Amino acid sequence: xxxxxxxxxxxxxxxxxxxxxxxxxxxxxxxxxxxxxxxxxxxxxxxxxxxxxxxxxxxxxxxxxxxxxxxxxxxxxxxxxxxxxxxxxxxxxxxxxxxxxxxxxxxxxxxxxxxxxxxxxxxxxxxxxxxxxxxxxxxxxxxxxxxxxxxxxxxxxxxxxxxxxxxxxxxxxxxxxxxxxxxxxxxxxxx
Amino acid sequence: xxxxxxxxxxxxxxxxxxxxxxxxxxxxxxxxxxxxxxxxxxxxxxxxxxxxxxxxxxxxxxxxxxxxxxxxxxxxxxxxxxxxxxxxxxxxxxxxxxxxxxxxxxxxxxxxxxxxxxxxxxxxxxxxxxxxxxxxxxxxxxxxxxxxxxxxxxxxxxxxxxxxxxxxxxxxxxxxxxxxxxxxxxxxxxxxxxxxxxxxxxxxxxxxxxxxxxxxxxxxxxxxxxxxxxxxxx
Numbered sequence: 001x002x003x004x005x006x007x008x009x010x011x012x013x014x015x016x017x018x019x020x021x022x023x024x025x026x027x028x029x030x031x032x033x034x035x036x037x038x039x040x041x042x043x044x045x046x047x048x049x050x051x052x053x054x055x056x057x058x059x060x061x062x063x064x065x066x067x068x069x070x071x072x073x074x075x076x077x078x079x080x081x082x083x084x085x086x087x088x089x090x091x092x093x094x095x096x097x098x099x100x101x102x103x104x105x106x107x108x109x110x111x112x113x114x115x116x117x118x119x120x121x122x123x124x125x126x127x128x129x130x131x132x133x134x135x136x137x138x139x140x141x142x143x144x145x146x147x148x149x150x151x152x153x154x155x156x157x158x159x160x161x162x163x164x165x166x167x168x169x170x171x172x173x174x175x176x177x178x179x180x181x182x183x184x185x186x187x188x189x190x191x
Numbered sequence: 192x193x194x195x196x197x198x199x200x201x202x203x204x205x206x207x208x209x210x211x212x213x214x215x216x217x218x219x220x221x222x223x224x225x226x227x228x229x230x231x232x233x234x235x236x237x238x239x240x241x242x243x244x245x246x247x248x249x250x251x252x253x254x255x256x257x258x259x260x261x262x263x264x265x266x267x268x269x270x271x272x273x274x275x276x277x278x279x280x281x282x283x284x285x286x287x288x289x290x291x292x293x294x295x296x297x298x299x300x301x302x303x304x305x306x307x308x309x310x311x312x313x314x315x316x317x318x319x320x321x322x323x324x325x326x327x328x329x330x331x332x333x334x335x336x337x338x339x340x341x342x343x344x345x346x347x348x349x350x351x352x353x354x355x356x357x358x359x360x361x362x363x364x365x366x367x368x369x370x371x372x373x374x375x376x377x378x379x380x381x382x383x384x385x386x387x388x389x390x391x392x393x394x395x396x397x398x399x400x401x402x403x404x405x406x407x408x409x410x411x412x413x414x415x416x417x418x419x420x421x422x423x424x425x
Contacts, residue, residue, distance in 0.1 A: 023219065030215050035207040042208055055210055059218045060225070116198050121206040124199065143196045144203050175195065 006032045011075055018066045026063055033076065034059075037083050039125075043140050044087035046129055054090060058083040084145055088155055091133045115182040127177045135170035142167050 006014065006028060014032070017025025038055050045051035061082050069078050116124070128136060137156065141147045142163070147155070149163040156163070 026219070026222070027215060030218065034214070035209050038210040039203070039206050039208045043203060052211065052214065055214065056218050056221065060221050063222055064225070116195070116202070121202050124202055125206060125208075128203075144200050171195070174199075 015066060015069065015075065018063060029062070030059060033079050036076075037079065040080060040083050041087065042125055043128055043144065044084070044091070044137060046133060046136070050090075054083070054087055057090075058086045061086060084141070085155075088137065088141075091137055092156055115178050118182050118185065119178065123181065124178075127174060127181065130177060131170055131173060134166055135173065138163055138166040139170040139174070 009017075009025070009028060014025050014028050018029055034055070037058060038051065041051040041054040041058070042048070045054055062079055065082070069075065119127075128139070131139065138152060141152045141155065142149070149160045149167075152158070152163040153160045158166075
């Protein structure tokens, strides 16, 4: 098992330093994962400021519970899971999700598969942020984090069917927004 | 749909956004605040567990001392009976004060009996024993069974014979007649059962209603006072 070396310290050394409460190692850990975790926070948050709050809350949880890491999986995966759980906790109380009829949950009819290629990552991220909290959370958990509908239902306190319908609706809205964005881009380039 | 999801996942995982400058200071400040708010118990000079243990120990000791004090006081004041074991049978002995009562009672009985019989036998020697405390007498009248055989020691005979055997007042259990001691006294004893039942009945009647004698002053029928009959000597 290869160990990640960051600024001359291995991951284990940084972890041990954080367990002891050494600020130097805590800052190293922050520098190691802050960009990746801030991207995760931006996906779950609806704006930039909320993403900052999630990042702060997530790192505080990591430093407080770092002694509980048993080394079963990767340390990055453990840290990522803490951030995802923090985001879910943050939005679970606010979001009330209801099942949607199948007619509303169909895919967008005019979606072009190549439309994604024309957009940058930042544009996709902004489109995802435009989704409502419930759609965005279910979409992130299913598509990016890889949770099943059953797991999502347990995490968010909803039924499996609600999770499926929310995902379909989120997908429909994303495709629609991406298509509109691509069309707008083409029109602005041509015009 | 699968291609759409896969492409979104790939783009999002590749995406890394640096947090704004000063974010670490915010996090470090919050960690410091939480660290000062919850002091580590390991480094403290007197851990909380020891404090709790000390308090619990003090409470335990004080409660045990209090219990012991109360138990001792109660036992010294309210010990009406002590448990004694005689040949495996549990008998409740009465208090020393109460144990004297039977002795007084049967002497009183004897006194009355002897008075009524007007016998000048040797047993009259022990009859002159006035009751010191009327309360004792009144208590004794309540506890003596009327049907019990009362053993009366014949002190005169014992003294006159110069008997070397020890004088024995038999222990009388006032609570139950079944717990009478089996051993008979060595000295010669006159049983009160020999006395005729009429005398005992009279005696019992007198004792059972023991109270200071009430004298009713009834007015005479004729109110004229007389000095009696004057006998003039010739």
